[in-house]
Amino acid sequence: MGLRKRGAAPTRMPSEWTPELLAKVEWRRRAADEPFRGVAASGGVRPGLFPLTGTGVDTTGIRRAAEDYLAALSTKELAEGCFPVDDVSWRHWANGARYFLRHGLCLEDLDDTKRQRALDVVRASLSEAGYRQVVDLMHLNLTIGELRGETELLNEWLYWFSFYGDPDGDRPFGWQLDGHHVNVNCVLVGDHMVLTPTFLGAEPVVAESGKYTGTAAFRHEEAVGQKLFAHLTSRQRARAVIADELPPDLFVGAFRDNYELNYEGLPFTALTAEQRITARQLIALYAGRANPGHARVRMDEVFAHEVDTYFAWIGDPSPDGVFYYRVHSPVLLIEFEHQAGVMFDNDEPTRRHIHTVVRTPNGNDYGVDLLRQHHERFHSGNSRNSSNSSNFGRSQS
Numbered sequence: 110m111g112l113r114k115r116g117a118a119p120t121r122m123p124s125e126w127t128p129e130l131l132a133k134v135e136w137r138r139r140a141a142d143e144p145f146r147g148v149a150a151s152g153g154v155r156p157g158l159f160p161l162t163g164t165g166v167d168t169t170g171i172r173r174a175a176e177d178y179l180a181a182l183s184t185k186e187l188a189e190g191c192f193p194v195d196d197v198s199w200r201h202w203a204n205g206a207r208y209f210l211r212h213g214l215c216l217e218d219l220d221d222t223k224r225q226r227a228l229d230v231v232r233a234s235l236s237e238a239g240y241r242q243v244v245d246l247m248h249l250n251l252t253i254g255e256l257r258g259e260t261e262l263l264n265e266w267l268y269w270f271s272f273y274g275d276p277d278g279d280r281p282f283g284w285q286l287d288g289h290h291v292n293v294n295c296v297l298v299g300d301h302m303v304l305t306p307t308f309l310g311a312e313p314v315v316a317e318s319g320k321y322t323g324t325a326a327f328r329h330e331e332a333v334g335q336k337l338f339a340h341l342t343s344r345q346r347a348r349a350v351i352a353d354e355l356p357p358d359l360f361v362g363a364f365r366d367n368y369e370l371n372y373e374g375l376p377f378t379a380l381t382a383e384q385r386i387t388a389r390q391l392i393a394l395y396a397g398r399a400n401p402g403h404a405r406v407r408m409d410e411v412f413a414h415e416v417d418t419y420f421a422w423i424g425d426p427s428p429d430g431v432f433y434y435r436v437h438s439p440v441l442l443i444e445f446e447h448q449a450g451v452m453f454d455n456d457e458p459t460r461r462h463i464h465t466v467v468r469t470p471n472g473n474d475y476g477v478d479l480l481r482q483h484h485e486r487f488h489s490g491n492s493r494n495s496s497n498s499s500n501f502g503r504s505q506s
Contacts, residue, residue: 110461111454112257118207120262120289121215134209140364141200141210147472148361148442150371155439158414159473161482164300166402171297174233175276175284178226182214186223190214194274194281199294199475203363204308204464206263206289213271213285217264227270230284234295234302239398242309246291248321249311253452255319263289281483283476292363296476298483302403303476305469308362312452312462327445327463333391334434334445338422340384341375349375349422355433355458356423359444359466366474372437374421388420392436395443395467411441431458442468 123130147154182190190213192198201210216224232240247265254263267288273296274282283296290310296303309326316324341349351373361368380388389412396407411418417439424432424447431447448462449455472478 110450110459112452113450113454115257115259115262118209120206120267121208122211123208130209137201137203137210137364141197141366143367145200145472145475145477146367147474147477148366148368148370148468148470149472150470151369155471158440158471159469159478159482161299161301161479161486164403164406166300166302166400166406168297168300168302171230171233171302171400172276172282174226174230175272175282178223178230179272179276181223181226186214190270191272194283194296195480196273198271199273199285200364200366202285202287202292202294202306202308204290204292204310205363211269211287213269213287215266216268216270217266224266230272231286231293231295234284234304234400236397236400236404239400242326242398243286243291243293245321245324245326246309246311247288248324249313249316249326250289250291252316252319252321252324253312256313257452281476281480294475296480298476298479301406301476301479302399303469303473303479304399304403304407305467305474306361306366307398308359308464308466310448310462310464312448312450314461314463327465330391330394330445330465331460331463333387333394335426335430335432337384337387337391337420338426338432338434340387345375345379346422348379349420351421352423354423355431355446358448359446359464360435361442361444361468362464362466370437370442370470372417372419374419374435374437377415377418377420380420388436392441392443395465396441398467407441411438414438414440429460431460437470439471440469440473442466442470 198212201212203209216227247268250263251265254260268291269287271285274280276282279299281298286293292308294306311326314326316322360370377388392411397404399407419437421435424430433446436443445465447458447460448464449458450462468474
């Protein structure tokens with residue numbers, strides 16, 4: 110399996126914006142500028158799913174890490190790397206290596222102290238496993254750079270960190286880590302945390318050489334998803350399979366914040382008790398990227414809607430087969446897929462390239478529904494916060 114030649118699009122701010130590059134930027138900008146609704150089924154957004162009630166999770170450590178990061182930045186860096194909590198730039202993330210709408214501060218440009226403080230914010234928000242997964246994927250980005258001889262274009266620090274809002278007191282705030290195959294959006298509203306959209310991917314998924322030899326990604330997500338399908342009966346499989354061929358990419362990736370996606374596949378209510386344990390393990394791999402307190406809250410939220418949750422499958426269930434799967438509930442949407450080559454020259458999907466995405470359907474990606482409730486409760490006299498003039502727009506049915 111060889112390597113493809115690199116395209117002309119830059120990984121950093123281009124020296125010249127050609128008409129082709131501008132056209133690619135503009136369609137992304139238009140998509141992000143659409144009033145936010147959220148991923149939803151054809152019936153529209155289902156309201157009332159995300160009450161702004163206390164979770165009891167202590168967010169002190171995350172807020173302290175955020176304050177330490179901001180305190181380390183210069184005035185210029187604060188101006189370039191910080192945004193209002195409802196700024197539209199949240200929606201500019203993209204999993205490709207190309208530059209396009211990148212924003213915030215590039216980790217490669219920060220000194221060791223500032224870079225570490227940015228990573229400390231990520232670490233404080235995530236579980237140990239979640240943080241390790243993010244870092245491993247950044248390391249694998251260097252691996253592909255080493256294989257291609259392009260470490261100046263593909264490396265572990267070519268990621269943009271943006272901060273939103275104000276961590277002081279109980280004010281909403283959050284952060285975004287954005288770059289090739291690593292796109293994490295984290296919003297805190299009170300003691301709630303929303304960790305979506307989160308897009309994580311890798312090509313290759315195993316470093317067989319280079320600085321990070323032995324690093325591997327998505328082995329559990331791959332194996333447990335395949336295990337769940339393998340343990341279905343033939344009748345259950347007939348309901349779970351939703352297509353004959355893998356889709357060209359994930360349905361709810363970048364710039365698809367308002368994508369319409371109906372429930373398909375096998376309902377969790379049709380699973381046996383043993384199969385349900387495996388399904389819970391699968392969901393925990395994704396929900397467990399959050400710190401333990403918020404991961405427990407997330408799991409409780411998801412399984413409160415278990416009767417409306419579906420497992421869908423496309424692909425080959427054999428030991429080395431390639432496949433797509435989806436877990437879809439009113440409050441959680443997970444997609445996993447083996448991909449064709451982008452850096453490598455294979456035109457058919459292999460296990461060497463994997464994409465995953467997690468969404469909070471029905472209007473709470475980026476914590477939008479929680480932010481709406483917060484603004485209505487605490488800022489009802491502020492026209493900017495209480496009207497549809499918010500840069501995010503309103504979650505609309």
